[in-house]
Amino acid sequence: MKDERKTKAQLLAELQALRQSEEQYRQLFESANDAIVIFTLQGIVTSVNGGLEVMLGWSREELIGQHYRKFVPPASVVLGEERTRRFLTGDRLPSIFAAEMMHKDGSVVPVEARTRPIRDNEGKPVAIQGIYRDITARKQAEEALRESEQRYRGLVESQQDLIVRVDPQGRFTFVNDAYGKKFAKQREELIGKTFMPLVHEDDLAATFAVMKGLEVPPYRVSLEQRALTAEGWRWLAWEDYAIRDEHGQTLEIQAVGRDITDRKQAQAEREKLQEQLFQARKLEALGTLAGGVAHDFNNILSAIMGFTELATDEVPEGTLARRNLEEVLKASRRAKALVQQILTFSRPSQQKHQSPQPQLIVEEVLTFLRASLPPTIELRQHLDQTAGPVAINASQLQQVLTNLCANAIQALGERGGVMEIRLQQTDLDDLARARENLNPGLYMKLTVRDTGCGMAPMIQERIFEPFFTTRPVGEGNGLGLAIVHGIVTGCGGEITVASAPGEGTTFEVYLPIGDSEVAAAPGLHPSSPPAEAPGGDEKGALSDATHFSH
Amino acid sequence: MTPLILVIDDEEPVRAVLRQMLEKEGYQVEEAPDGAVGMSVLQDHPIDLLITDLFMPEKEGIETMREVRKSFPQVKIIAMSGGGRMGKLDFLPMAESFGAQRTLAKPFERKELLEAVRAVLAR
Numbered sequence: 036m037k038d039e040r041k042t043k044a045q046l047l048a049e050l051q052a053l054r055q056s057e058e059q060y061r062q063l064f065e066s067a068n069d070a071i072v073i074f075t076l077q078g079i080v081t082s083v084n085g086g087l088e089v090m091l092g093w094s095r096e097e098l099i100g101q102h103y104r105k106f107v108p109p110a111s112v113v114l115g116e117e118r119t120r121r122f123l124t125g126d127r128l129p130s131i132f133a134a135e136m137m138h139k140d141g142s143v144v145p146v147e148a149r150t151r152p153i154r155d156n157e158g159k160p161v162a163i164q165g166i167y168r169d170i171t172a173r174k175q176a177e178e179a180l181r182e183s184e185q186r187y188r189g190l191v192e193s194q195q196d197l198i199v200r201v202d203p204q205g206r207f208t209f210v211n212d213a214y215g216k217k218f219a220k221q222r223e224e225l226i227g228k229t230f231m232p233l234v235h236e237d238d239l240a241a242t243f244a245v246m247k248g249l250e251v252p253p254y255r256v257s258l259e260q261r262a263l264t265a266e267g268w269r270w271l272a273w274e275d276y277a278i279r280d281e282h283g284q285t286l287e288i289q290a291v292g293r294d295i296t297d298r299k300q301a302q303a304e305r306e307k308l309q310e311q312l313f314q315a316r317k318l319e320a321l322g323t324l325a326g327g328v329a330h331d332f333n334n335i336l337s338a339i340m341g342f343t344e345l346a347t348d349e350v351p352e353g354t355l356a357r358r359n360l361e362e363v364l365k366a367s368r369r370a371k372a373l374v375q376q377i378l379t380f381s382r383p384s385q386q387k388h389q390s391p392q393p394q395l396i397v398e399e400v401l402t403f404l405r406a407s408l409p410p411t412i413e414l415r416q417h418l419d420q421t422a423g424p425v426a427i428n429a430s431q432l433q434q435v436l437t438n439l440c441a442n443a444i445q446a447l448g449e450r451g452g453v454m455e456i457r458l459q460q461t462d463l464d465d466l467a468r469a470r471e472n473l474n475p476g477l478y479m480k481l482t483v484r485d486t487g488c489g490m491a492p493m494i495q496e497r498i499f500e501p502f503f504t505t506r507p508v509g510e511g512n513g514l515g516l517a518i519v520h521g522i523v524t525g526c527g528g529e530i531t532v533a534s535a536p537g538e539g540t541t542f543e544v545y546l547p548i549g550d551s552e553v554a555a556a557p558g559l560h561p562s563s564p565p566a567e568a569p570g571g572d573e574k575g576a577l578s579d580a581t582h583f584s585h
Numbered sequence: 586m587t588p589l590i591l592v593i594d595d596e597e598p599v600r601a602v603l604r605q606m607l608e609k610e611g612y613q614v615e616e617a618p619d620g621a622v623g624m625s626v627l628q629d630h631p632i633d634l635l636i637t638d639l640f641m642p643e644k645e646g647i648e649t650m651r652e653v654r655k656s657f658p659q660v661k662i663i664a665m666s667g668g669g670r671m672g673k674l675d676f677l678p679m680a681e682s683f684g685a686q687r688t689l690a691k692p693f694e695r696k697e698l699l700e701a702v703r704a705v706l707a708r
Contacts (some may be wrong), residue, residue, distance in 0.1 A: 330640065333667030334596045336692035341602030344695045350611070371692055407648040441682035513680055 070167040073153070076119060076160060078102045090169050092139035108143060111135045122152045122160050129143050136167060145174045177342050197292035205229040217268065219265035235261035235268065248286060249277040259295065270299040325377045332374055340367040391424040393432055393479060397458055409452025413446060417458040423480045426547045427526040435522055438515040439483040439542050445506065446487030446540060457482035477548040478528070484541040490534040497533055588706050589613045589630060593637040593649065603636065603665055606695050607702070620649030627657050639666040639680060647683055654684040659707045661679040667691045
């Protein structure tokens, strides 16, 4: 009996200790920042700490006696009930799990939860204690990081650029899709392994040399190399960057590469064109030089050849001196041919039956003419800068313009007047083409107009006839306009004349524009007279214009 | 009457060569170093044929030719040129259009010269 009954003092001491313990617990319970809830196995809240009140905005009076679903969203309720069930069946559970609770204002608070059963003396669960930590901030940070990583990954993966990272031993730690595709390798084949695509042997030395730059500030290098990719040899441009730790050790090397094959090709082509242009300019300069020298050179040659020829008269045949003089002449002829060659060689446009910029030729002729015109004649010119290339070679165009101008000057005579030259690109309308017997397309139209005496219809009809001339005997040979006609029609063009006595004359020359390999007459042959007799004009032409078809 | 030929060229050796060649052939020769002097020679002498270079400092050959045609229309003309000089074009073909009966490209051989002179004087 004595053992069963504790003394009053003992009981008091135990009670005191219990109260102290409870007090300590209560203080801990209240002062904890985390939210603490104690609820029955059925989920009814029996106790709530200040931390919970702060976290969820509820006061304890509102929650005690309520089921915890009042402040826990359904999914977490399910979770909680599952856990309680398993506590009861004696399962071991991880003490920490993620869950959600609801603030009084309805917002969700993500929490890290620790729940454990409170057991009685026999170890049977009688209640559940839950400690909950608000992880909103952490979750937000995690979310931000995930988003950022996704964006980065999205960027990296959608890049055409090749992005890789390797460790200091050259093993891949990161490879983007583009790189894998470029070298036809799967990511798995590369990560953790070293792989060096085949680099062109000419670029190897440069590549290694440049990599040394990663060991010194700014720890960045750029290089270009040819590498063998899945599509064959390509030019790649790399930007490499050494990622270093706080001790200056290289952790990783990041490399971003770009296929610059197209750019390199364009560059090579541009260089080729520049070279061609340079050569063409050299040739042109040579031509100009040759042209400048030729005149004087030919004068000198004239003296050499001329005097030598005269000297051979004084020296009897069969003598050594005579033979030597013959040699001098032979050499002079060779010199003459050489100068000719240089001149022709440096004037390539002369050999083609095409003038790419006819307006330049016209300008040159007119400049020359202007200097030798009498003051009574006013020369007007309107040259379209876009005309060309025209299917006529330079010297032929020169001849045509010269002859037409000579004709105009002669028509203007003593009284003078206006001589007008026009050069334009024109697309003849159907009617005009039919009249002129020409093929469809673009034409260069050269107009030479004078305000001179004009021509009567009878004269107009014959104007292109060889040897037909209105000039007095001894003046002119009547071939000028015939030559023009021959050249123009030989190039696939046409020439028309419109005139009236006292009202001046207008010649219009149409020449095809384009790359046509028109069978242009290599020389001028006035022996090709107009095929139709004058007056055989069946096309109902206007009375003041006639034309001859060839 | 032996034909009288006027040679206009700014190069003295060229004039000398032509003079010798023509005189040997029996022609009479006058000389001028440029068009201006040439015109005054034409005033003072009954020139039958003018042989002139196309490019000369004082008066370009074409201009001289034009003046000669105007003032001395009976004078026949042969134009010569060394090529080059002005741009890329050869202006010899133009000379024909301006009244030259024949053209000669330097350096020409004696027989070319004499043949041209003969032909032109014969017209």
